[in-house]
Amino acid sequence: MNMLTTQPGSVWKLLSVGALLAVAALPGRATTSQTVNGNTPRFVESATVLNHEAPTTVIEVSVWLNPHNRAQLDTLARDLYDPKSANFRHWLKQADIDKLFAPSAAELATITKFFGAHNLTVTSIGPHNFFVRGQGTISDVENAFHVQINSYLVRGKTVRANASDPIIEESEVAALVGHVSGLDSSEYAHPLALPFSAASKGQVTSLGVSSDATPGFFVSDCFTGTKTEKYNTGGSYPKATYTGNNYYSSDSGPGCGYTPAEFRTAYNLNPLYKAGLDGTGQTIAIIDWCGSNTILSDANAFSARFGLPKLTSANFTIIETPTPSKCAGPNLEINLDVEWAHAVAPGANIALVVPPSASFQDVNQAVFYAVNYDIGNVISGSYGSEELYTSPSELETENLINAIAAVSGISANFSTGDDGDFTYGILPASVSAPADSPYATAVGGVTLALNSDNSIKWQTGWGNNATFLQSGGAIQNPPLQYGFQGGSGGGPSGFFAQPFYQVRLPGPYRQLPDISWLADPYTGAVVAITEPNQYPPLIYEPVGGTSLAAPTFSALWAIANQAAGASGPLGQAAPYLYTLPAGTITDILPKTSANNVKGTVYETSTTSTNYDAATIVGVPEGSLFYSAFWDYPYESYTTIVLSFGTDSGLTVTPGWDNVTGLGTPNGKAFVDAFIPAAAPAVK
Numbered sequence: 283m284n285m286l287t288t289q290p291g292s293v294w295k296l297l298s299v300g301a302l303l304a305v306a307a308l309p310g311r312a313t314t315s316q317t318v319n320g321n322t323p324r325f326v327e328s329a330t331v332l333n334h335e336a337p338t339t340v341i342e343v344s345v346w347l348n349p350h351n352r353a354q355l356d357t358l359a360r361d362l363y364d365p366k367s368a369n370f371r372h373w374l375k376q377a378d379i380d381k382l383f384a385p386s387a388a389e390l391a392t393i394t395k396f397f398g399a400h401n402l403t404v405t406s407i408g409p410h411n412f413f414v415r416g417q418g419t420i421s422d423v424e425n426a427f428h429v430q431i432n433s434y435l436v437r438g439k440t441v442r443a444n445a446s447d448p449i450i451e452e453s454e455v456a457a458l459v460g461h462v463s464g465l466d467s468s469e470y471a472h473p474l475a476l477p478f479s480a481a482s483k484g485q486v487t488s489l490g491v492s493s494d495a496t497p498g499f500f501v502s503d504c505f506t507g508t509k510t511e512k513y514n515t516g517g518s519y520p521k522a523t524y525t526g527n528n529y530y531s532s533d534s535g536p537g538c539g540y541t542p543a544e545f546r547t548a549y550n551l552n553p554l555y556k557a558g559l560d561g562t563g564q565t566i567a568i569i570d571w572c573g574s575n576t577i578l579s580d581a582n583a584f585s586a587r588f589g590l591p592k593l594t595s596a597n598f599t600i601i602e603t604p605t606p607s608k609c610a611g612p613n614l615e616i617n618l619d620v621e622w623a624h625a626v627a628p629g630a631n632i633a634l635v636v637p638p639s640a641s642f643q644d645v646n647q648a649v650f651y652a653v654n655y656d657i658g659n660v661i662s663g664s665y666g667s668e669e670l671y672t673s674p675s676e677l678e679t680e681n682l683i684n685a686i687a688a689v690s691g692i693s694a695n696f697s698t699g700d701d702g703d704f705t706y707g708i709l710p711a712s713v714s715a716p717a718d719s720p721y722a723t724a725v726g727g728v729t730l731a732l733n734s735d736n737s738i739k740w741q742t743g744w745g746n747n748a749t750f751l752q753s754g755g756a757i758q759n760p761p762l763q764y765g766f767q768g769g770s771g772g773g774p775s776g777f778f779a780q781p782f783y784q785v786r787l788p789g790p791y792r793q794l795p796d797i798s799w800l801a802d803p804y805t806g807a808v809v810a811i812t813e814p815n816q817y818p819p820l821i822y823e824p825v826g827g828t829s830l831a832a833p834t835f836s837a838l839w840a841i842a843n844q845a846a847g848a849s850g851p852l853g854q855a856a857p858y859l860y861t862l863p864a865g866t867i868t869d870i871l872p873k874t875s876a877n878n879v880k881g882t883v884y885e886t887s888t889t890s891t892n893y894d895a896a897t898i899v900g901v902p903e904g905s906l907f908y909s910a911f912w913d914y915p916y917e918s919y920t921t922i923v924l925s926f927g928t929d930s931g932l933t934v935t936p937g938w939d940n941v942t943g944l945g946t947p948n949g950k951a952f953v954d955a956f957i958p959a960a961a962p963a964v965k
Contacts, residue, residue: 316456318427318448320674323466326443329434335442337421342405343464344415344643345393346679347385348457355383359688359721360782363857373691373853376410376654383686384410389458396455400426406604408647409654413463415604415647427462436671442467460682461675468672469640470571470665472615473700473714475768475803475827477537478748478914478922491816491823492536494587500539500824502732504530504805505739508877511911511921513752520757524881526895527910529804529924537915539808539824540730542588542625545800545834547736551626551949554841559953561630564840565658566623568833569649569665573602573636574613576812577620583820584621584810590628593620597631601657604647607638617811618825619664619833626837629844633657640665642676646683649694653687659843659851661687662836663696664829666714668704669776677715677777684721691851695723695836697828698795699771702745702930703940706766711931713794714771720781723839723855724794725831726770726943727801728870729908729926742873742908743941744802744826745769745929747899748922751881751911755919759883761893763900769929770801770828772940783857787938795943796856797867799831804924806830838947842956849958858956859944866952870942872906872927872934879909879923899925906934 349355361369374382390411397404402418420431427448434441443466450456492499509528514521530538546552554560574580577600581593591597598620616634623632635657637648645665652661669677687694699714717724727744746769750762771794778792787793800807803826812819835855843850852858859867878895885891896903907927914920927934932941 316450316453318450318456318459318462318675320678321444321447321462321465323443323468323671323673325434325436325441325671326445329436332433332435332440335420335431335433337419339420340417341420341423341464342415342417342643343402343423343462344413344647345459346413346461346463347389347393347411348460349383349385349412349682351383355685355689359685362689363853371691371849371853373851374689379686379690380410385412385458387411390414392455392458396452402426408650412650413647423465427465429465431465461679463646463676463679464641464643468642468667470642470645470667471640472665472829473697473771473827474615474618474664474825474829475700475801476825477803478767491821493816493818493821498536500536500541500808500822501530502538502540502544502736503734504538505731505910506530509911511751513757515757519887520759520883520885522751522757522881522883524751524879524911526879527875527877527908529910529912531913531915536822537824538804539806540732540800541808542590544732544736545625545807548730548732548738549947549949550951553950554953559841559845561627561837561840561844564627564660564843565631565633566627566836566840567633567635567652567658567661568619568623569635569637569645569652569661569663570613570616570619571607571637571640571645572613573600573607573610574616575610576612577616577634580617580810580812580820581620581624585624587810588625590624593624593632598634600634600636602636602638603651604644605638607636609638612812612814614809614811614825615664615829618807618809618829619662621809622807622830623662623833623837626834627840630837630840631658642667646679650683653683653690653692656690656692659692660836660840661692661694662833663694663716664832666697666699666717668712669715669718670704670710670712672715674777677718680716681719681721681778684716684719688721688854691853693723693839693853693855694721695725695832695839695855697832698724698726700768700827701771702766702769702932703771703773705931711773713773713775717771717794718775718778718792720778720792721854724796724943725828725835726772726795726798726941727826727828727831728770728798728942728946729802730800730805740873741868741870741946742927743770743870743929743932743934743939745927745932745941746802746804747901747925747928749898749900751921751923753920754917757883759885759891761898761923765900766928766930768803768827769932770795770798770941772932772943783860786860793940796859797835797944797947798870798942799835799946801826801828801831802926803827804926835947838949838952842953845953846956847958852956862952862955866948866955867945868948869936869945870934871936873908874906875908878907879911898923899928901925901928
C-alpha cells in the first residue's frame with residue numbers, strides 16, 4: 283500500500299530529477315504475487331447479495347500497471363515543493379514521466395497479451411502505458427481474474443462488484459498489475475446542495491427560482507434581524523410563542539442568493555481585477571461527466587446578466603474522453619462549475635473535460651488525460667466517493683494520478699463532500715475520495731452572511747439542521763426534527779498517512795479539508811440553467827455544496843498562477859496553504875447568537891413546555907451555532923428553524939479545523955502572497 287509516510291521528524295533522501303533519471307528501474311513487486319490485493323469494494327463485506335451477474339453481459343475493465351520508482355515519486359513530490367531545494371518548481375515534462383515512472387512497452391505488451399488470451403478486446407491504451415482498457419463478457423472477465431461478479435444492494439442502489447480480490451495465474455502478469463478497474467460499477471457523486479425544498483422534492487420548484495421575466499431577484503441580505511412567531515390551533519390550545527433570528531423568506535420572490543458582484547466584494551477580489559489579475563493565460567480543467575447541451579448558451583446568459591466576458595471557442599472548449607458522452611442534457615452541476623469558475627477568473631480559459639459516466643473507471647481516465655496532456659495548471663473536481671466504501675486499490679490509483687499531477691505542476695482540487703463525516707449519527711466516520719489524496723487539495727465549505735454593502739457580516743463552517751415548529755398550521759410539540767441536512771466534509775483519512783505539509787496538525791493521517799469557500803445552499807450562489815419544464819426555460823436558482831467551493835477556489839488558484847508569472851506554475855495548492863502569511867486566509871470561527879430561536883408551547887392554560895435553542899435544532903447543550911426562523915415558502919402555514927454551523931460529527935474551532943480547514947481565502951492578500959518578491963503587490 284503506497285501510503286505517504288511523512289511523519290514529523292522523518293528523514294527524507296531528496297533525489298534530483300537527474301539522479302532519478304539515472305536510477306529508473308522496474309517495479310519492486312515480487313513476481314510470485316498472484317493476488318491483486320485491496321481490489322474489492324469494502325461494501326461487499328456487509329451488503330446484501332442480489333444475484334450473480336448474467337454471464338453474457340458485456341462490461342469494460344481496465345488494468346492499471348504498477349508505476350516504476352513509486353517511492354521516488356513521493357520523494358520527488360516533496361522536493362519539488364521545498365523552496366530550499368534546487369528542484370523547487372522544476373516540474374516534470376511528459377518525457378520525464380515516461381522515463382522515470384511509466385511502465386515499459388514490454389510490460390504493456392504482457393498485459394495486452396493477457397487480455398487477448400482471455401477473450402478480452404483491448405479498446406484503448408492509457409498515456410505512458412499506465413493502463414490498458416478492454417471489454418468482454420462477465421464470464422470472460424470472471425475467468426481472467428478468477429472472481430465472481432455479483433449484484434449488491436448498497437444504500438438502496440444496485441451495484442455490481444467482484445466478491446473477492448482478483449487472482450492472476452500468470453506470475454509475469456501479476457507482477458505488473460496494481461489495480462483492476464471496472465469489476466465494480468461504483469460511481470462518484472456530485473456534492474451539489476439545494477435548499478431543503480428542492481432537495482426534498484427532488485426537482486426545481488416554482489419558488490426559489492427567478493428568470494429575466496421575474497420582477498424581483500435574489501437578495502443578498504439573508505438574515506433580517508429578529509422576530510416573534512405566535513401559533514395557535516383555531517384559537518384554542520395548543521398555542522406556541524417563539525422568538526429568534528429571521529432567515530429571509532418571500533412568497534413572491536425567489537429568496538436569498540449571491541451574484542458574482544456580491545461574492546467578489548465579500549472576498550476582496552475586485553482589486554485583483556483592477557490590476558489585471560483575472561486568470562488570463564491560465565486554463566481551468568473542470569471534470570464533469572455526461573455533459574450538457576445548453577452549457578454554452580446558459581453560461582453566456584449568466585455572463586451577460588452579470589457583466590462577464592462571453593465564452594467562445596477562444597476561451598471555452600469541451601473535451602469528451604475516454605469516449606463520447608451519451609447522456610448530455612441540462613446539467614446543474616456543469617452550469618455551477620463553469621459559470622462560477624468564470625465568475626471568479628473571467629480571464630481564464632475553461633476546458634470542460636467530460637467522461638461518459640460517473641464510474642471510477644471513466645472519471646479517473648478523464649483526469650489522467652487532463653494531467654498527461656497538460657490541459658490546465660488547475661483541475662477542478664466537484665465529486666467524490668466515501669473512502670470507507672472505496673477499495674484500497676482504487677484509492678491508490680487516484681493518488682497516483684494526483685501525484686503525477688503534483689510533480690507536473692498541476693493542482694488537482696476536489697470537493698470534500700456535503701455529508702460531514704458520513705456518520706449521520708450511526709455510521710462509521712469517513713471522508714471523501716479523491717479529496718483524501720495527499721496530492722490533492724481538499725476544499726470544504728462555509729456559510730456566508732453579508733452586510734448591506736456586501737462586506738462579510740459573519741462566516742461559519744457549513745452545516746445545516748432543519749426543525750419544523752409548525753407544519754401546515756399544526757403545531758409540532760415537541761418540534762419535529764429533520765436533523766442534519768448537509769455540511770462540509772472533513773476529518774482524518776483512514777487510509778493515507780499525514781503529508782509533510784500537515785505536520786502541525788493532530789494525528790498520523792491525512793486531514794481534510796485544506797481550505798474552504800462558500801458552500802451553504804441557504805447562502806448559495808445564483809446559477810443560470812435551462813429547464814425545459816419552466817417558462818421561460820432559462821431560470822436562475824441558488825446552489826451550494828462543496829461543488830461550489832471547488833471551482834471557485836480553483837479559479838482563484840488560476841489567478842495565483844497568473845500572479846506568479848515567470849516563477850510559475852505553482853503546482854499543487856495544498857503545500858503552500860500551510861505556510862502563507864497572516865491575513866491571506868481568514869480563520870473561520872464558531873458562530874452563535876443570543877437570539878437563536880427558542881420558545882414555549884402551551885398545551886393548556888396551565889401547562890407548558892419550554893424549548894431552548896439547542897433542543898430545537900437537536901444538538902448537545904452548549905453547542906455553538908446560529909439558528910433562524912424560515913417561513914417555508916413551499917407550504918402554507920409552515921415554519922422551519924434552520925441552524926448554521928451544525929455539521930455532522932465535525933466541529934469548527936480556532937485555527938485549522940475539520941469543517942473549514944485553514945479557512946477562506948482573502949482574495950487580494952491571498953494572491954499577493956504569490957507575486958514574486960521583485961514585483962509590486964496589487965494596489
